Amino acid sequence: MGAASQLRRRTRALTPPGAEADVRCEACGSGEAAAELMLCDGCDRGLHIFCLRPILPRVPAGDWFCPSCRSASSKPTASSMTKKPMQFPLVQTKIVDFFKIQRSPAAPESSEVKKRKRKPAGALVVSKKKKRKLLPFNPSDDPARRLRQMASLATALTATGAVFSNHLTYQPGMAPRSANRAALEAGGMQVLPKEDVETLNLCKRMMERGEWPPLLVVHDPIEGFTVEADRFIRDLTIITEYVGDVDFLRNREHDDGDSMMTLLSASSPARSLVICPDRRSNIARFVNGINNHTPEGRKKQNLKCVRYDVDGECRVLLVANRDISKGERLYYDYNGSEHEYPTHHFV
Template sequence: MSTQCIKEQSNTQPISIFDPQEEKKIELQKFKKSKVCAECKSWIIRQKSVGCGICEDVYHLSCMRPKLTRKPKKWTCTRCLELKNTFPDTNELEIDTLCGRCQKHVQCDDEEFCSKCSKVFHSKCYGPKKVAPICIFCEQQKPPKIKQNKNLVQFLPLKISLKNQNSFILPCCIYDDTLRERCFNSIQYALYCQNISFNDDLVYDSVQKQENNVALEKLEPLTGKDLEAFKKYKQVTKHGYYAPVIVEYNTDQGFYVKAVQPIANNTLICEYAGEVFRFADQVYSTSDSMMSLLETSFAATSLVIIPQKYGNLAKYLSGINNTKKNSKKQQQNVKSQRFNVEGESRVILYACRDIRTGEVLYYDYNEGGFNYNTRFFV
């Protein structure tokens, strides 16, 4: 996902239409979010204002330095201008066109790119004719073995619930031991190919954990049986075991996730994990997997997740093609939603309908009404 769609998961708690006081709170929240000056932190009511085209923060014209009397058509705030210099310009990067194996020049119509070592190869030098995301040299190194704790599967039920569930349910255990090991290894292999360390939690290396404070945004709280199921599932997923799914690869989609057993509606799939950043610090990021974590009034306090160094299964779930007619109805089988989990915002992905064996898992990158370009999606 790009920076244009990182605010896709704005799924707040539904408010009853019979509570006018709550309705006023929500309207005030919307008004405040789009009409608060990022400099003086006061409301913009009738004063002239302008929004930054990068981080989307809004400023009074009188608060800008130097002050402006007319509203410019396009404008970038000082913070974003300074930040741009810290991100490499991908258009100016020199790309090595020498084959990583034979060291001869590679033509663009005969090139293969390794996602792990970032080297380019001739098609014949890349490796076997099979479909592979990495070159023959990286393939030979093999990902490091992760010790499996097979006793963890006892936390998962052996049967799929046939009752209509209004709350989260745990996924069914993978019946076959060999298949379970294949699924486990497939996730580790995908992460290895992209130089990502497995981590099933939010990583706070760049920001303080206290900054993920849901007091800054109204989110639906996870309570009761939902919270209990989530905590129990995390005991399993932190060791690399998930719902009955496997990560596979093809040249059209790259890595994708497929169900190996039926998955019931409202079944927990995984939490979106990775390193947490302030959105203001990542407005020029080229990551295709940026996820909104906390949406406040300002880019400097809004948080995003980027699974670039650390990640889990969530990175490989596919997005639906919104340009195709009925794609949401026909493709989407997973929903992502941000919840208040004991005072901390967390992104949870769960089945939004029954999923059959062999189905690819899809969710809507534009769930919150944002306009991310998905026309190239399969």
């Protein structure tokens, strides 16, 4: 479900006519997959986007420099950082301040979840097929474990130059909140049921008081930052909401952001919106959407990315689409229904 019209400019089009066959990837030596073979603006050497470490989800729209040419620059970027990042201090006060927790993390207050599950005495049970409902995440019981989970996200956000936000944000010069209208969605947008809205809001409240989702952000030399389950997660559990700055798609068509997400696909393209998590974001930014196949070609995605109408506004949720074991990495389909990018070889 990445932005629908990202441009693939740096391809064989920059190679002189008749010389295409001579362009080969410096990493694998192959000239195949030419549409994903980039040419460095500094030395003209080629590299596949899937041979880079960490890999890129798509061909950048602007100038691109290979790791050798870029080594002279001291400015780190999310796509160029291959070394293990400096860990955020595992200090409770620093972590609480970083995420603006309302109080210091303590034992999970799960009574709110349990209260919602109770049925009134004498309730009539109707024999009907049960509707599948979204579930709130189940925080780790150990407060120290939750601190480590938060510290892992703080490490990734700090390394990529972003600040934590758990809401869609509307910045001056970008799309205003009034532009986020689910009624503009081409073909209509499914409405999130009231009970599921309550579950989503419960997840937000738990996070505000330090009851964190059982997730760890880890750094992989191939995938870059990625997210792992830190305890068993049940099917249909809300993992997180995809958040960041909201902007019009037309303003981002040449943007090199590697994590943009479709928010509104309007009948009028000028009204289409994307979420840009490069400056303000949560853990959703680091959930991988491209390395979602095994070397044998089988899908390994365990999340679905769904856009909902919530009180008239568009929202994007990442939800478990099967049971997820502890230690399992989280993946969703980067293409969604658009099939915009050939990601079958990203492993």
